[in-house]
Amino acid sequence: MDITTPSFVVLRNRAEKNIRRMAEKARRSGVTLRPHFKTHQSKDIGRWFRDAGVQAITVSSVRMAEYFATDGWDDITIAFPVNILEAEKIDELAASIRLGLLIDSPDSLKELDRMLRHQASVWIKTDTGYHRSGVLWTDSDKMLQLVQDMASLENLAFRGLLTHSGQSYHIRGKENHARLFTETAVRLSEARAALPGEWQHTCLLSLGDTPTCSAAGNFTGVDEVRPGNFVFFDIQQLMLGSCTEKEIAAAAVCPVVGVYPERQEAVIYGGAVHLSRQSESLADGTRMYGFVVPWKNTGWGPIDPGCYVRDVSQEHGIVRCGGSLRIKPGDLVAVLPVHSCLTMNLMKDTLRIIQP
Numbered sequence: 001m002d003i004t005t006p007s008f009v010v011l012r013n014r015a016e017k018n019i020r021r022m023a024e025k026a027r028r029s030g031v032t033l034r035p036h037f038k039t040h041q042s043k044d045i046g047r048w049f050r051d052a053g054v055q056a057i058t059v060s061s062v063r064m065a066e067y068f069a070t071d072g073w074d075d076i077t078i079a080f081p082v083n084i085l086e087a088e089k090i091d092e093l094a095a096s097i098r099l100g101l102l103i104d105s106p107d108s109l110k111e112l113d114r115m116l117r118h119q120a121s122v123w124i125k126t127d128t129g130y131h132r133s134g135v136l137w138t139d140s141d142k143m144l145q146l147v148q149d150m151a152s153l154e155n156l157a158f159r160g161l162l163t164h165s166g167q168s169y170h171i172r173g174k175e176n177h178a179r180l181f182t183e184t185a186v187r188l189s190e191a192r193a194a195l196p197g198e199w200q201h202t203c204l205l206s207l208g209d210t211p212t213c214s215a216a217g218n219f220t221g222v223d224e225v226r227p228g229n230f231v232f233f234d235i236q237q238l239m240l241g242s243c244t245e246k247e248i249a250a251a252a253v254c255p256v257v258g259v260y261p262e263r264q265e266a267v268i269y270g271g272a273v274h275l276s277r278q279s280e281s282l283a284d285g286t287r288m289y290g291f292v293v294p295w296k297n298t299g300w301g302p303i304d305p306g307c308y309v310r311d312v313s314q315e316h317g318i319v320r321c322g323g324s325l326r327i328k329p330g331d332l333v334a335v336l337p338v339h340s341c342l343t344m345n346l347m348k349d350t351l352r353i354i355q356p
Contacts, residue, residue: 003253003255003332003352004255005255005269005350006252006253006254006255006269006270006274006347006350007252007253007347007350007351007352008250008251008252008253008343008344008347008348008350008351008352009250009251009252009253009334009352009353009354010040010045010232010249010250010351010352010353010354011249011250011299011354011355011356012048012353012354012355013355013356014246014247014248014249015045015048015231015232015249015250016048016051016052017247018230018231018232018233018247018249019035019048019049019052019054019230019231020052022035022213022214022227022230023049023052023053023054025216025218025219026219026225027053028218029218029219029220031219031222031223031224031225032056032223032224032225033054033056033224033225034054034056034057034058034077034206034208034224034225034226035049035054035057035058035226035227035228035230035231036057036058036059036060036079036208036226036227036228036229037057037058037059037064037068037228038058038059038060038061038064038228038341038345039228039229039231039232039340039341039344040231040232040344041064041067041344041345041348042348042351043067043068043071044353045231045353046068046071046073047071049231055075056075056076056077056224057073057075057076057077058076058077058078058079058208058226058228059076059077059078059079060078060079060080061078061080062078062083062086062089062090062093064078065078065093065097065099066089066093069093069096069097073097074096074097074098075097075098076093076097076098076099076100077099077100077101077102077123077162077206077226078099078100078101078102079102079162079164079208079226080102081102081103081104081105081108081125081133082101082102082103082108082112084108084111084112084115087111087112087115087116088115090112090116090120091115091116091117091118094116094118094119094120094155095117095118098121099120099121100120100121100122100123100159101120101121101122101123101156102122102123102124102125102162103122103123103124103125103146103156104124104125104133104134104135104146106145106146106149109122109146109149109150109153109156110149110153112156113153113154113155113156116155116156117155118155119155119156119157120155120156120157121156121157121158121159122150122156122157122158122159123159123160123161123162123206124143124146124147124158124160124161124162125162125163126143126161126162126163126187126188126191127163128163128165128183128184128187128188129165129167129183129184129187130163130164130165130166130167132164132166134163137163137187137188137190137191138190138191140191140194140195143161143191143194143195144194144195144196147195147199158199158202158203159203159204160192160202160203160204160205160206160223161188161191161192161203161204161205161206162206162207162208162226163184163187163188163206163207163208164207164208164209164226165180165181165184165207165208165209165211165212166209167180168180168209168210168211168212168240169209169211169236169240171211171240172239172240172241173240173241174214174215174241174242175215176215177211177212177214177215177216177240177241177242178212178215178216178217180211180212181207181212181213181215181216181219182216182221184207184212185205185207185220185221185222186221188205188207188221188222189205189221192205204223204224205221205222205223205224206222206223206224206225206226207219207222207224207225207226208225208226208227208228209226209227210227210228210229210230210233210237210242211237211240211241211242213225213227213230214227214230214237214242214243215241215242228341229340229341230242230243231249232248232249232250232340232341232344233247233248233249233340234248234250234336234337234338234339234340234341234343235248235280235290235291235336235337235338236278236280236338236339239280245302245303248336250337250340250343250344251293251300251334251335251336251337252270252274252275252290252334252335252337252343252347253295253332253333253334253335253352254268254269254270254274254317254332254333254334254335255268255269255270255330255331255332256268256269256327256328256329256330256331256332256333257269257329258329259327259328259329264320264321264322265310265318265319265320265321266318266319266321266327267316267317267318267319268292268309268316268317268319268333268335269315269316269317270309270315270317270335271312271313271314271315271316271317272312272313272314273314273315273346274315274317274343274346274347275289275290275309275312275317275335275337275338275342275343275346276289276337276338276339276342276343276346277289277312278338278339278342279338280338282305282308283305286310287310288308288309288310288338289308289309289310289311289312289317289335289338290308290309290335290336290337290338291303291304291305291307291308291309291335291336292307292308292309292319292321292325292333292334292335293307293325293333293334293335293336294325294333294334295331295332295333295334298354298356299354299356300334300336301334303336304325306320306321306322306325307319307320307321307322307325308320309335317335319333
């Protein structure tokens with residue numbers, strides 16, 4: 001593979017295996033897998049999900065929904081609080097696909113309905129403990145008010161309660177993540193139970209995050225799951241306990257531009273504009289921005305904890321190579337990213353897919 005500048009490389013066999021595993025768990029559990037496509041943002045990779053039987057997807061923006069709608073996806077939820085300033089584009093989408101939107105405000109709900117000419121489904125964004133956005137699961141009065149408001153609207157129909165357990169990224173271990181999945185499902189169920197019977201029967205429950213969906217033995221208690229990062233995984237997921245090293249399916253492949261043996265460091269063409277500035281801590285507390293591993297044209301070598309990106313500026317990545325890595329200017333190395341969603345977002349125009 002002829003790589004001369006930073007490129008985002010995906011190992012197709014690993015990614016497809018990750019997809020099949022999650023799809024099979026959803027099938028066994030009798031729930032819908034509605035994966036979050038913000039992780040890969042690729043029509044080609046999206047088709048791997050379709051091959052695995054996936055029919056409904058999640059995205060994080062109107063623009064992303066438009067992109068995937070042009071590839072035949074016609075059941076799309078935009079899992080981000082609705083931006084009424086985009087009502088015209090939202091209405092165009094609603095005219096051609098089954099569109100799901102997130103609401104947690106009566107004002108947004110009524111204003112959006114006033115501006116739409118086509119029908120869309122509405123999920124109430126529910127806060128089950130992450131405290132980022134949404135109606136708190138115990139706030140039954142606000143939940144009921146939103147549902148009652150929808151009953152009188154022409155173009156917005158109540159679909160269910162949707163949450164993201166983002167707090168899963170602040171705890172480690174599969175047992176803890178599995179417990180959080182169960183806790184979240186219970187909280188969604190409690191929120192639904194507070195609704196009048198006529199709405200309880202049609203109210204679906206949607207849960208989405210990779211750590212809990214990877215750890216849960218099954219998806220009992222919800223109607224759909226929306227993990228996204230699991231298609232690639234990354235160093236963050238590895239440290240959380242969500243995956244193994246051999247399940248990581250993506251890396252940034254970067255040229256070496258300088259080597260400084262006197263300080264056991266090197267510089268790569270791959271900085272914050274490629275990897276982002278999201279970091280993780282090593283065992284001794286050192287911050288790092290990705291593990292640096294040998295690149296072999298058909299994949300990458302194993303992690304050596306002594307080889308990592310210790311700092312990034314705009315295009316520069318400073319590599320600490322106190323371990324076994326031996327490199328020189330002109331070589332290529334692979335950086336296993338801390339957060340593959342961010343790295344892919346920054347590098348999507350450089351995507352390379354290989355089948356080892």
